[in-house]
Amino acid sequence: xxxxxxxxxxxxxxxxxxxxxxxxxxxxxxxxxxxxxxxxxxxxxxxxxxxxxxxxxxxxxxxxxxxxxxxxxxxxxxxxxxxxxxxxxxxxxxxxxxxxxxxxxxxxxxxxxxxxxxxxxxxxxxxxxxxxxxxxxxxxxxxxxxxxxxxxxxxxxxxxxxxxxxxxxxxxxxxxxxxxxxxxxxxxxxxxxxxxxxxxxxxxxxxxxxxxxxxxxxxxxxxxxxxxxxxxxxxxxxxxxxxxxxxxxxxxxxxxxxxx
Amino acid sequence: xxxxxxxxxxxxxxxxxxxxxxxxxxxxxxxxxxxxxxxxxxxxxxxxxxxxxxxxxxxxxxxxxxxxxxxxxxxxxxxxxxxxxxxxxxxxxxxxxxxxxxxxxxxxxxxxxxxxxxxxxxxxxxxxxxxxxxxxxxxxxxxxxxxxxxxxxxxxxxxxxxxxxxxxxxxxxxxxxxxxxxxxxxxxxxxxxxxxxxxxxxxxxxxxxxxxxxxxxxxxxxxxxxxxxxxxxxxxxxxxxxxxxxxxxxxxx
Numbered sequence: 001x002x003x004x005x006x007x008x009x010x011x012x013x014x015x016x017x018x019x020x021x022x023x024x025x026x027x028x029x030x031x032x033x034x035x036x037x038x039x040x041x042x043x044x045x046x047x048x049x050x051x052x053x054x055x056x057x058x059x060x061x062x063x064x065x066x067x068x069x070x071x072x073x074x075x076x077x078x079x080x081x082x083x084x085x086x087x088x089x090x091x092x093x094x095x096x097x098x099x100x101x102x103x104x105x106x107x108x109x110x111x112x113x114x115x116x117x118x119x120x121x122x123x124x125x126x127x128x129x130x131x132x133x134x135x136x137x138x139x140x141x142x143x144x145x146x147x148x149x150x151x152x153x154x155x156x157x158x159x160x161x162x163x164x165x166x167x168x169x170x171x172x173x174x175x176x177x178x179x180x181x182x183x184x185x186x187x188x189x190x191x192x193x194x195x196x197x198x199x200x201x202x203x204x205x206x207x208x209x210x211x212x213x214x215x216x217x218x219x220x221x222x223x224x225x226x227x228x229x230x231x232x233x234x235x236x237x238x239x240x241x242x243x244x245x246x247x248x249x250x251x252x253x254x255x256x257x258x259x260x
Numbered sequence: 261x262x263x264x265x266x267x268x269x270x271x272x273x274x275x276x277x278x279x280x281x282x283x284x285x286x287x288x289x290x291x292x293x294x295x296x297x298x299x300x301x302x303x304x305x306x307x308x309x310x311x312x313x314x315x316x317x318x319x320x321x322x323x324x325x326x327x328x329x330x331x332x333x334x335x336x337x338x339x340x341x342x343x344x345x346x347x348x349x350x351x352x353x354x355x356x357x358x359x360x361x362x363x364x365x366x367x368x369x370x371x372x373x374x375x376x377x378x379x380x381x382x383x384x385x386x387x388x389x390x391x392x393x394x395x396x397x398x399x400x401x402x403x404x405x406x407x408x409x410x411x412x413x414x415x416x417x418x419x420x421x422x423x424x425x426x427x428x429x430x431x432x433x434x435x436x437x438x439x440x441x442x443x444x445x446x447x448x449x450x451x452x453x454x455x456x457x458x459x460x461x462x463x464x465x466x467x468x469x470x471x472x473x474x475x476x477x478x479x480x481x482x483x484x485x486x487x488x489x490x491x492x493x494x495x496x497x498x499x500x501x502x503x504x505x506x507x508x509x510x511x512x513x
Contacts, residue, residue: 153346156333
């Protein structure tokens with residue numbers, strides 16, 4: 001059954017949807033949209049390094065995404081404004097990545113597949129990585145759930161309850177790095193943060209509690225994957241952008257309803 | 261009575277600098293006492309609170325807490341973000357889950373019974389402060405710490421909030437440590453007032469501090485009359501044995 005490329009694509013997409021829906025809520029609550037963009041763009045640099053040194057793409061992207069998260073927190077602690085630092089890092093990481101990848105002849109051919117994803121080419125070992133990473137992210141978030149939600153509402157309240165907000169920020173960075181790694185084959189570096197933000201932003205209108213918002217975001221992300229793949233087959237459009245376009249359509253549709 | 265929490269010669273720096281924001285502060289609070297810290301902006305009021313809560317590194321001095329001390333905390337200016345959906349009920353279970361009855365009781369105690377299903381962002385300023393107070397009361401604190409709890413409330417709201425604080429103290433026996441800008445109103449509701457400006461300028465009963473030259477130098481002589489706005493009802497039996505004293509002539513540098 002797994003031989004069918006479409007089944008593999010659906011499974012890969014659903015694995016991403018689960019993790020992206022839940023993690024995306026924290027990205028929205030903590031206003032980390034731009035932060036997610038930076039780590040996602042850095043993944044291109046990770047791909048270039050992995051190909052050049054013959055490493056696994058997943059290991060390379062996780063490492064660069066973590067390095068970028070570390071760099072961002074180092075620069076902001078030196079007094080640079082957060083959005084400036086992210087503006088510098090997001091685009092320079094992408095630029096360095098594109099330059100680096102031009103030195104790797106084998107990668108120049110499928111540069112587009114790393115920028116926009118190539119879900120229809122997902123293999124069995126990719127599925128293993130994607131679902132393994134997805135479960136790791138879900139496990140991490142569920143384990144830290146109460147602390148993460150408290151720190152997202154107010155850091156002072158969290159500290160008074162004995163929670164270290166720096167630790168929760170680290171948990172977020174690790175989860176984001178993992179997500180970038182599993183998403184790059186599916187929607188590509190440029191559209192990863194869309195999969196984080198659009199389902200969560202759509203779910204916000206229908207949710208009264210953080211838990212319900214996370215659940216609804218997962219469902220919307222999953223529906224976007226299915227609708228996007230279907231559209232991609234019927235209309236012969238690129239799969240990654242079609243998935244994101246479906247998510248955007250759900251978002252627009254949700255605006256019809258009264259906000260919670 | 262032994263102090264719940266006490267500091268000795270406490271010195272801390274302004275965050276991220278080597279400039280001291282507080283020097284040689286001797287502080288204590290005993291069970292059931294209401295202590296208010298007043299002082300101009302930048303005088304170190306919030307820093308004192310954070311240091312006592314253990315959120316700031318000490319440069320010198322020491323802080324002693326009674327073993328097993330439970331603190332309920334209401335921070336300054338909780339900015340709510342519309343992006344995170346949060347009912348009052350869910351908020352009370354952060355970060356520790358509490359049962360429905362416990363939550364309902366805490367809300368009733370602070371005069372906001374039945375608000376469980378409301379979104380935090382839909383509450384008025386006064387309701388939200390009461391929900392924060394209810395949350396701080398959940399785990400039977402020995403000490404309530406409130407950092408400018410009435411910001412954004414109007415005058416009747418402020419008076420009502422301090423009446424509620426006294427009521428909570430009477431019901432639970434918790435000590436209360438407050439930082440406030442509502443100088444004279446809050447001073448009336450206190451057993452003891454500490455006037456802070458980088459160090460303790462003067463401390464004692466509200467009447468004493470209100471008349472102290474150090475206090476007047478900081479806040480202006482004409483601030484005295486409004487003390488009558490709020491009359492403190494002594495319906496509790498604490499011994500006011502702490503002699504008012506002042507230990508500084510050099511303030512407001």
